[in-house]
Amino acid sequence: MVIAGIIAVCAVLLVLAFLVPRLSRHPERGTQRVLGTGSRAGGKAPGSIGRLLSKPFRSSSRAVSRSGAAGRRARGRSPF
Incomplete structure (x- = not known):
């Protein structure tokens, strides 16, 4: 669902x-x-669990920025 x-x-x-292009910056x-x-x-979770829990958000953020840039x-x- 989140994906x-x-x-x-x-x-x-x-x-x-x-x-x-200019108006797309605000939603991005x-x-x-x-x-x-x-x-x-x-990321506030301790150790490797924090990295594991924050990774989907980081990769989604990267996908959003790449989409807008593309x-x-x-x-x-x-x-035109």
């Missing part, structure tokens, strides 16, 4: 970044903030 949510957010950001930063909070909360990059390469 499907992250995929949906990435798809929406990709399309939004392609259509309106909001998503990054939420995922960062989850990562910090998971949409803006594609927009920059488009002829």
